[in-house]
Structures are given as structure tokens and as C-alpha cells.
Amino acid sequence: MSRKVVRTSKFRHVFGQALKADQCYDDIRISQMTWDSNFCSVNPKFVAMIVDASGGGAFIVLPLSKTGRIDMSLPTVCGHTGPVLDIEFCPHNDNIIASGSEDCSVMIWEIPDGGLISPLKDPVVKLDGHSKRVGILSWHPTAHNVLMSAGCDNVVILWNVVHGEAVVRIDSVHTDLIYSACWNRNGSQILTSCKDKKLRVLDPRKGSVICEKDKPHEGSRPVRAVFVSDGKILTTGFSRMSERQVALWDPKNFGEPLTLQELDTSSGVLLPFFDPDTGIVYLCGKGDSSIRYFEVTDEAPYVHYLSMYSSKESQKGMGYMPKRGLEVNKCEIARFYKLHERKCEPIVMTVPRKSDLFQEDLYPDTIGPEPSVEADDWFSGKNGAPILISLKDGFVATTKNKEFKVIKSLMATTSSSLSNRQSDSVTLQALQNEVKELREMVEHDLRLVLCSRVTNYD
Numbered sequence: 198m199s200r201k202v203v204r205t206s207k208f209r210h211v212f213g214q215a216l217k218a219d220q221c222y223d224d225i226r227i228s229q230m231t232w233d234s235n236f237c238s239v240n241p242k243f244v245a246m247i248v249d250a251s252g253g254g255a256f257i258v259l260p261l262s263k264t265g266r267i268d269m270s271l272p273t274v275c276g277h278t279g280p281v282l283d284i285e286f287c288p289h290n291d292n293i294i295a296s297g298s299e300d301c302s303v304m305i306w307e308i309p310d311g312g313l314i315s316p317l318k319d320p321v322v323k324l325d326g327h328s329k330r331v332g333i334l335s336w337h338p339t340a341h342n343v344l345m346s347a348g349c350d351n352v353v354i355l356w357n358v359v360h361g362e363a364v365v366r367i368d369s370v371h372t373d374l375i376y377s378a379c380w381n382r383n384g385s386q387i388l389t390s391c392k393d394k395k396l397r398v399l400d401p402r403k404g405s406v407i408c409e410k411d412k413p414h415e416g417s418r419p420v421r422a423v424f425v426s427d428g429k430i431l432t433t434g435f436s437r438m439s440e441r442q443v444a445l446w447d448p449k450n451f452g453e454p455l456t457l458q459e460l461d462t463s464s465g466v467l468l469p470f471f472d473p474d475t476g477i478v479y480l481c482g483k484g485d486s487s488i489r490y491f492e493v494t495d496e497a498p499y500v501h502y503l504s505m506y507s508s509k510e511s512q513k514g515m516g517y518m519p520k521r522g523l524e525v526n527k528c529e530i531a532r533f534y535k536l537h538e539r540k541c542e543p544i545v546m547t548v549p550r551k552s553d554l555f556q557e558d559l560y561p562d563t564i565g566p567e568p569s570v571e572a573d574d575w576f577s578g579k580n581g582a583p584i585l586i587s588l589k590d591g592f593v594a595t596t597k598n599k600e601f602k603v604i605k606s607l608m609a610t611t612s613s614s615l616s617n618r619q620s621d622s623v624t625l626q627a628l629q630n631e632v633k634e635l636r637e638m639v640e641h642d643l644r645l646v647l648c649s650r651v652t653n654y655d
Contacts, residue, residue, distance in 0.1 A: 204501060207558060208477060208492055211530065213506030213546050222246075222259060222541040223266045227513050232332055233376075233419060233466045233483060234283040236514025237541065239534050241522035242291040243308060246541055247281045247514075248273065254281035254298050260312045272313040274306055276320050282332040288519070289341055289568045293321075297331030303346050305358055322603055326354050326363040333375065337384045339583050340575035341568035345387065345401075347375045353389065355401055357572045359603055364576050367404040370397065381424040382473065385580045388430060390420040396432065398448055402576065410451040414442055423469045423478075425493050429455070431478055431500070433467035441467060443480065443491070445499050456498045460489070470517045474563050475530055477503070479546075481515045488533065488544070506544065510537050520563040525588045528556055560588045 228236060228247040236247045245258045254277035259267065279299030287293035292308050304320035327348035337343035342358040351373060355365035373392035380387060386407065387399040394417075396410040414420055414434025422432045430446040436459065444457040460467075465484035471493075472478070478500070480489045488506040493499065516534035523529045531546035548559055562585035569581030 206492055206501070206503070208475060208503055208530075208548065211477070211490065211503060211546055211548055213488060213544050215508065215535075216543045216545065220264050220543060222264055223539070224269070225257065225267050225540055227536050227538060227541075228280065230280050230282065232282045233468075234332060234514070235468065235516060236284075237516030237534050237536055238284045238286045238294065239516040239518050239522070240286045240291045241519065242310075243286070243294075243312070244516060244534055244541065245284050245286065245294055246516075246536060247284060250275060250280075253278045254296075254300070256281050256284055256296060258294065258308050258312060263312065272316045274308075274313070274317045276304055276306075276318045277302065279330070282330060283334045285334045285336060287336050287342075288338060288564075289336075289566055291566070295334050295336065295344055297334045297346055297348075299330040301325070301327045301330060301348070303327075303331055303334065303344070303356070305344075322358055322361050324354075324356050324358070324361060324363070326356075326366070327352060333378050335379055337575070338380050338382065338564070339384050339569045339581045340572055341570070342572045343384075343575055345378060345380070347378045347389070349374060351375060351391075353378060353387070353399075355576075357576065359572060361603065365402060365404055367399065370399065370404065370406060376419045377421045377423075379423055381428065383580055383582050384575070386424075388422050388424055390422045390432070392419075394420075396420070396422055396430070396446075398430075402578065408448050408451060410446065413444060413446065413454075416440075416442075418464075419466050421467060421469055423471050425471050425478065426473060426476055427495075429493075431469055431471065431493065433469055433480060438462075439464070441482070443467070443469075443500060445493065456500050458498075458500060458502075468515060470515075470531075470533075472520070472531060474520060474561050475559070477531070479517075479531065479533070481512060481533070483513065484511050486511045490546070506546070508535075512536060513538065516541075520560075521565065521586065521588065523588075525555065525560055525591060526553070528559060530559060555589050557589075562587050 226249040238245045243258050247256045255273040255275040257273050277298035277300050281296050281298050283297045294306050297303050303324040305322040307321050329349035331346050331348045333347035335345045344356045344358050347353045351371040353367040354363045357364050371391050376390045378389045387401045389397050394412045396413045398407045413432045415437040416435030418435040420434040425431045432444045440462050441460045444454040446454050465482035467480045467482045470479045476493045478491050486508050490503050492501045512535045514536035518532040528548045528550045529545050533544045535542045564583040565586035567584045569584050
């Protein structure tokens, strides 16, 4: 009689747990837009969420510590004239966030430490280049100030944010709506999925197709794709019978998938989040009330089901915390920010361990906030591997807050916002001069009064 052998894995017992009510963000009107993006972005300083707004598009940015009930009058980032569809924090500067909107523009915003104290309407940079709404944004993982945007005009644009210019425009590859676009680990390749039922790996600087796969999933519903370890590609999609599927592909041999598994018959698009340090991929379905997680390995069947976190309420979006923002002393390997209709709920994924010591096997050196190459060098052809940091003592920022500088001579939009700042500084200088004059007048009057009193006394 043969016994079934259980696969050994240190992540077999990973469990998810929602934080208590006082650690959630309540009374937030999450956007009602029917767009398959995350609607949330998070880093070790802030959490940002797209919200409903009248007369344009808006999102809120909260310090992580500002939990509880959120005041309705809280200032928002509200410079777009159409609904905001996607937001993403810069991986190299926690105070910089990009937003894409139905108004066809991409805007870059600088959030002050401590959060907003007044509505933010003027972006640091406005990037115009799309002719239809912009629904996908992704910062380059290693190059400083390089941003990718994809719009409903079937165009992918790579921006040099500092100069405010579109350096690469990929407009002849995709024949239909782009469902997803992401970078590989060092940013030397782009992976896109498209409504024309093709999966493409692109050379970002040349804009050419390296390899492509026709119909990775037979169904007509949207396909999502991400790079995983060793250059492999994980996709989520639908079968012909509308069953949700997850598949793993080797781009060197795109003929057949390494594995293809059917999950269920729900209709929500599965958003994949891959952790390269642990090899775990988390699948979060929009409209689902659960998060499935799998371990990706080199052994067949390659994608191994671990477990599932379930709750009562469905999710409208999901934010994923970078590894440097986790609590390593609690063996936390992932943290999600689940969007409900009226609140944001953090969900912590933990590996149960008895020891209080630092678990080196759970926390190998991970990607840090420092870029390894500048934008101009990257566009010239230079690649840079991610600069890794240790989490042994918890992540501590060793550098001061980076100042986000733009070259105003190359950008009309930026120069106008900068001129506003310059006029503000001129106004401040004038006020300081007036205060100085008033002080001198008061001092002079006091001297006169004192002199007259001394004379009367004599």
C-alpha cells in the first residue's frame, strides 16, 4: 500500500489574519469605477487609495499610522479632470506617487512627510502623450525616474520623469486593449497581455517583440501576467468554459505551459502578486472574498497550492506592501491592504515560528529603495541589478529624504508649477520684509515713549 508523501515546504503553514478594527482605515468612499487595477498603492510611509470624487478624479494618501475613522473633509490629491484609474508609489522615493486617469494624462505628485494638510491640485510633473485613458502605470524597478504607462490607445510609453519627456513610444505592437504590463527583476524586459489574446515579451528600449505566445488561455476574459523566478512567466486567465486558470510558462519554449491549473468558476479577474524572496505568488480576485497563495518552484508541477485566506466581504482592490515595510520580528512575509466599499483593511501573512530570533531563511536580502542606474544611462542601454538590503535589524532608511528635482527648461507644465512656487517664495519674502519694518517702527515708538517718561520723571 503506497502512502501519499506530503511535499515539504517552510511555507505550508502560512496563514492570513486581518488586523483589528482600530488598525483599519474606516469611512473611505472607494472608487466605483469598473477598472481592473489595484486601486491602492502602499509603501513603508503611506497608503494611497482611489476614491469617489465629483467633478474629476481624486485619491487620498494617508500616513500608515493614521488609522481609525477618516474624516470626510480630509484633503485629497485632486488634479485630474477625469476619474483616476491607477496609482503607484515610486520604489526609490516614498514621497513620490504617479497617477493615470481617464483624462489621458499621467501626473507625478510629491507627498509631504506627515501627509497632506490641504488639497493637492498641482502636480510636480504632468505627462501628456496618450490619446485615450491611461489605466496602467509601473515604475522601473532599478532605474531612477523611469515610468511606464499603458493606455486604451494600445500604446506603451516609457517616460524620463525628470525631463518630462516620452523617450520610447511602443505604438505598433499591440492591436487591441492592453490588459497588463510589468517589468522583469532588473527592468531589461517588459511583459504585456493584450485583448488580441497574445502574451508578449518586449525589449523596452527598442520597442521590439522578443517572443510572444498566442492564446495563453482559451477564454475571452482578461489575462494577467507577471515575471516570476528564473525569467518564467505566470499568467491568470479563463478557459473556454469561463473557469479561472493559473499557468506557468517558460519564454524559451512557449509551445506548452509548464503547468496549467483550473481554480473555480468566478468571474473576477485574478490579480497576481509575486514575492521573489519566498517564491510565493498571491492571487487576489476582484470581487472575491479570498486570497489564494501558491509556491513557485523548479519541481513539477511547479506551482504548488499552499492555502487560502477567506473573509466575509469582497475586495474592490488590493495594495501590496514592499518587503522593507514588514515586521520581521513577527515573521510577517506579506501584508495586503484590502479595499472594501467603505474601508481599507490590512491583512498580514505570517509563518508560524516559535523562536523570537531573526529568521534568515524567511528573509534573504531583498530589494532596497536605492536605484542602481540613472534614467539617462538606462535609456542609453545600461542595465542595473537591484541593490539589495538586509532586514536583520528591520529596515532603517540610511539616506535623507531625496529631493525630487525636475529640469524645468524642458517642460512647460513643470515650469508653470515651479513659477507658482517661485511667486509664492517672492510673496513670502515681501511679508518677511513688512514684518521687519513693523518691528523697527514699534521699537522706535517704544524708545520715544521711554525717553518721554524719563524726561517727565526728571
